[in-house]
Amino acid sequence: LFQLRGEQPADPRLVIIEIDDQSIQQLGRFPWSRQYYANLLDRLAPAESNLVVINLLFSEASADDALLAEAIARHGRVVLASAWDAEGKPLLPVPIL
Numbered sequence: 593l594f595q596l597r598g599e600q601p602a603d604p605r606l607v608i609i610e611i612d613d614q615s616i617q618q619l620g621r622f623p624w625s626r627q628y629y630a631n632l633l634d635r636l637a638p639a640e641s642n643l644v645v646i647n648l649l650f651s652e653a654s655a656d657d658a659l660l661a662e663a664i665a666r667h668g669r670v671v672l673a674s675a676w677d678a679e680g681k682p683l684l685p686v687p688i689l
Contacts, residue, residue, distance in 0.1 A: 626656035630663035
């Protein structure tokens with residue numbers, strides 16, 4: 593859809609938090625601890641964001657899954673990414689998420 597509509601300015605209410613080189617230098621290589629994402633959701637909660645979309649696949653289990661699941665539940669308006677593998681099978685977040 594983005595390719596079809598072409599480049600357009602983003603709505604000023606939209607905030608995009610990207611993973612950049614500075615983030616990788618500070619936090620290290622992937623995969624990052626889910627604790628970082630849980631902390632991010634807790635920091636965003638006071639801003640009363642309507643929706644948070646995390647465009648990362650959490651299809652592999654992690655020791656911090658419960659922590660992230662709790663943060664998602666506290667925030668209440670989080671959408672996680674999903675995808676399909678080369679064979680067309682869904683890649684979904686781990687069940688706890």
